[in-house]
Amino acid sequence: MNIKKAYYVKSAVNPEDYPKDSKPHVVLVGKSNVGKSSFINCIANNKKLAHTSGQPGKTRTVNFYMIDDKFYIVDLPGYGYAKVSKQEQLDWGNMIDTYLHYNANIALILHVLDIRHAPTQLDIQMAEWIQFYGLPVVGIATKSDKIGKTRWKPQVELIRRKLGWSQFIPIIPFSAITSQGKDRVLELMDISINNYYDDL
């Protein structure tokens, strides 16, 4: 799969504002500043599609992008930004839980993690949520250009162990700078989207 057409559709806080059609959703979750916007821009071949922040915690809405008129990329608000209030953290939790709860269109979750670091407590909580809802997940171990290739495997296994993921869950070293992992991610997205349409 090579993405040819991608555009921003809308941002939503409440379920009544989510898109109403039945096209599948590929959902991005991860810590703020982990590289979700850069990931979206890289796989969609459009440097300006999602804002890359430098301002962590900015994205507080569920953002929908239409890809090749076939599926949505859904960017959920990043978590773990230290400077937000308790109330904002609660709102974040509610927004994620509401989205996961109300959405029957989820084809795949992409859990984005920094390949250099062990998952945080919030990453672990996120993985538990995904498991609770029984959603298919793939790990994106991003910023792989920042460490030597020989460290990829041990870091990937650290992430796997901390999140309690079996060997059946792929974790893909990825870089928005070198496009490392891009083809594999697109392939896995394609399979999930086709499965979704086959099951309709």
Ligand code: GDP
């Ligand atoms: P978001 O908050 O999750 O959307 O994160 P951004 O995409 O805005 O990225 C946060 C910071 O990490 C920015 O300064 C990006 O340039 C940088 N970044 C994101 N992905 C990569 C990557 O694959 N490699 C490197 N070296 N930097 C990255």
